[in-house]
Amino acid sequence: MGRICKLAIVTVLSSLVMLAIIYGLYEWLDKQPLLFYIVLIVFMNISFSIWYGKRNHIRSMFNNLITLFLLFFTLYSITYPLDHLIGALHERTEEELVQVIQLYVLSNVCMLIGITVASVIHLKKGRPKFSKPLWTPEHIEKKEAEQRLFRPLLFWPALIVLLIGIVIMAYDQSRLGGFASLGAANRIERFKAISTVEGISLPWKSIITSSLLLLAMSVRTRAQLKLFGFIVLLLTFFFFFLIGSRLYVVIALLPSLALFIDRGYIRISRFQHVVLILIMMVFISSLFNNARLSLIEDVPLSSFPPERWAFSTGETGAGFLVTSDIIRVDHYPEADPSYLTSVAYMLPSVIYQSVFGHGKPKTLGDWYVWYFYPYIFNEGGGRGFSPIAQAWMVGGHTGIVIQFFVVGLLLVWISRTSMLKYICLPLAIMFQRSPMNVVIMDIAYAFLFVIFIVVLAAIMRPKVLEQLMKRIPERHKANTFRVR
Numbered sequence: 001m002g003r004i005c006k007l008a009i010v011t012v013l014s015s016l017v018m019l020a021i022i023y024g025l026y027e028w029l030d031k032q033p034l035l036f037y038i039v040l041i042v043f044m045n046i047s048f049s050i051w052y053g054k055r056n057h058i059r060s061m062f063n064n065l066i067t068l069f070l071l072f073f074t075l076y077s078i079t080y081p082l083d084h085l086i087g088a089l090h091e092r093t094e095e096e097l098v099q100v101i102q103l104y105v106l107s108n109v110c111m112l113i114g115i116t117v118a119s120v121i122h123l124k125k126g127r128p129k130f131s132k133p134l135w136t137p138e139h140i141e142k143k144e145a146e147q148r149l150f151r152p153l154l155f156w157p158a159l160i161v162l163l164i165g166i167v168i169m170a171y172d173q174s175r176l177g178g179f180a181s182l183g184a185a186n187r188i189e190r191f192k193a194i195s196t197v198e199g200i201s202l203p204w205k206s207i208i209t210s211s212l213l214l215l216a217m218s219v220r221t222r223a224q225l226k227l228f229g230f231i232v233l234l235l236t237f238f239f240f241f242l243i244g245s246r247l248y249v250v251i252a253l254l255p256s257l258a259l260f261i262d263r264g265y266i267r268i269s270r271f272q273h274v275v276l277i278l279i280m281m282v283f284i285s286s287l288f289n290n291a292r293l294s295l296i297e298d299v300p301l302s303s304f305p306p307e308r309w310a311f312s313t314g315e316t317g318a319g320f321l322v323t324s325d326i327i328r329v330d331h332y333p334e335a336d337p338s339y340l341t342s343v344a345y346m347l348p349s350v351i352y353q354s355v356f357g358h359g360k361p362k363t364l365g366d367w368y369v370w371y372f373y374p375y376i377f378n379e380g381g382g383r384g385f386s387p388i389a390q391a392w393m394v395g396g397h398t399g400i401v402i403q404f405f406v407v408g409l410l411l412v413w414i415s416r417t418s419m420l421k422y423i424c425l426p427l428a429i430m431f432q433r434s435p436m437n438v439v440i441m442d443i444a445y446a447f448l449f450v451i452f453i454v455v456l457a458a459i460m461r462p463k464v465l466e467q468l469m470k471r472i473p474e475r476h477k478a479n480t481f482r483v484r
Contacts, residue, residue, distance in 0.1 A: 034085055034094060037101045038078045041108055045070040048112055052119070060268050062276070063258035065415050066115060068428040071277075073111070075284070076432040077104040079312040080320040088310035092324055100324045106397065107388050107404040114408020155218035157456040158211045161449065162231070165207030172202045206445035208235065209252050213422055214453050216256035232256070246283050246315075250429060251442075255422040284315035319386035319433050325372050326389040333371070336361040337393035337435075345437035346444050364390060364435035384433040423447055 029036045049067045052058070061067040081097045083089040212232070219225050232253060239248035260266040268276070282288065286309050294301050307313070312320065326332075344352060345360065353359050362370060365385040369377040376383070391403040414424050423446045431439055 033098045034081045034101065037098070037105055038082055038085075041074055041077050041101075041105060044108060044112060045074045048115075052115070055119070060261050061273065062254070062268065063261040063425075065421055065424055065428060066411050068425065069411060069431070072428050072432050073108065075281070075316045076319050077101065077108065079316040083310040083312045083317070089307055089312065092321075096324055096328075099327065100320060103323065103327070103388055103392065103397075103400060104320075107391075107400055110401050110404040111408040111411075114405040115412055116408075118409045118412035152218055152220050153457045153461050154214045154453060155220075155224060157453050157460060158214040158218060161207060161453050161456070162211035162215060165204050165211055168202050168207065169204040172204055203445045203449075205248065205251055206442060207449050209255060209426070210423070210446045210449035211453060212252055213255040213259065214450060216259050228256075246288065247429070251426040254425045258422055258425055285311050286314040289314050315433070318384045319388070322368060322383060322386040323389040323392070325368070326386070327392055332367075332393055334362070335364065335367045335371070335393065337364060337390050339394065339436060342436035342440055346441045363437060365438070385435040386433070387431060387436065387439075390435055419450060420447065423450070 049061070049070050052066060053061075053064075056064075058064045058067060061071065078101075080089070081101050084092070084094065084097055212235075215228055215231075219228055235252055236249055239245050239252065257266065261268065290301055290304055290308060293299075294304075310317075341361065344356070345363070347355070349360055361367070365382055366377070368385055369382050373383065387403070387407075388400060391399040393399075395402070414420050420443075424443060427439055427442065430442065
């Protein structure tokens with residue numbers, strides 16, 4: 001009897017505590033809805049990242065697509081409403097911001113559900129295409145031995161393709177004005193030149209990213225490591241100081257960094273994680289933008305108005321504003337937000353026109369500035385786009401629910417692949433600020449050039465590949481270098 005009374009008392013007290021928490025949250029939501037949703041997004045993503053990291057024994061957030069994706073989704077979700085709360089920005093009313101952040105909360109919840117479903121549920125029947133003996137530990141060990149034998153063969157093919165990518169980049173730079181368009185001070189002129197240049201768009205960024213990744217994968221000696229480091233330093237200097245793009249640096253280097261972390265070449269402590277996250281936040285904040293604008297316009301930083309120092313005026317606020325503008329209108333003249341168009345955008349213009357009967361429409365990023373900010377469009381500028389805005393244009397709330405549930409499933413599937421997960425790491429940032437056609441094209445091009453490098457390696461070293469086909473194991477330690 002006493003046990004039943006204790007259980008009843010605990011149940012009643014727990015219920016009262018839960019009711020008090022629910023009532024407090026309701027009052028908080030009623031009085032401070034923006035703050036409530038900001039805290040909710042941060043709490044959901046931090047707690048989920050901790051759970052996912054412990055469950056999967058993640059070494060670093062910088063080599064895991066899901067934790068990195070959640071970090072940047074959080075930053076792109078909360079920075080603009082947070083600036084409104086602290087009084088840094090008042091371009092939108094609180095009602096408009098609440099309406100937009102509710103869509104971000106819905107997207108966040110659906111994405112986490114998709115990740116959870118893909119992470120927790122395992123089909124008992126396994127893979128129907130393969131027989132059970134294929135997945136024995138002996139088979140996996142043999143496949144790993146073959147990969148260790150094959151990876152050194154990629155060094156010269158990857159280096160050749162990397163040099164080709166650099167040459168194409170130099171040619172593309174000559175089309176934009178050559179040396180006269182280099183430097184942060186000429187950034188605006190570069191945008192104008194990009195919007196008016198004739199000819200096809202050259203995918204040198206995808207070529208450089210793919211070749212750097214496979215070059216990092218093939219490194220086996222200290223001489224090769226030094227050469228790789230020298231190339232990385234040169235490209236970083238060119239992208240950051242001469243082109244003035246922090247995004248190019250991330251796109252080119254993040255896959256290789258993740259690979260080195262996975263292979264144990266680079267180890268990052270908790271303190272170093274915090275420092276790197278703070279550095280990344282500085283580079284995507286208004287401080288970087290203001291310093292660059294100060295250099296371009298030759299004005300002191302002290303002359304900028306207070307609103308220019310809001311955090312969301314850096315990299316993370318544009319997507320929120322795009323979503324706010326999109327949901328305020330009911331029709332989108334000359335826009336084509338369909339996912340079929342996004343996938344078909346990777347086709348050459350001639351093939352696209354023969355299939356669909358018309359030329360390619362404007363990308364959603366170009367359409368957005370053309371429709372909402374024509375003066376920016378005429379100057380050759382842009383504001384990016386938002387995947388939440390595209391999902392809203394396609395199907396409203398239903399479109400958001402379906403898209404981000406599928407995104408959650410895909411994030412887990414990609415994280416389990418051997419190569420695609422490295423290619424997709426930069427999309428943790430790009431996805432938050434790009435229309436879907438840009439995301440799909442970047443993945444497709446990068447993967448295509450990876451395949452090209454592998455095929456080139458097969459052509460250059462046919463005898464060794466013949467040995468691989470015979471499955472002759474040869475052991476190599478993946479986390480050590482041979483000194484020459």
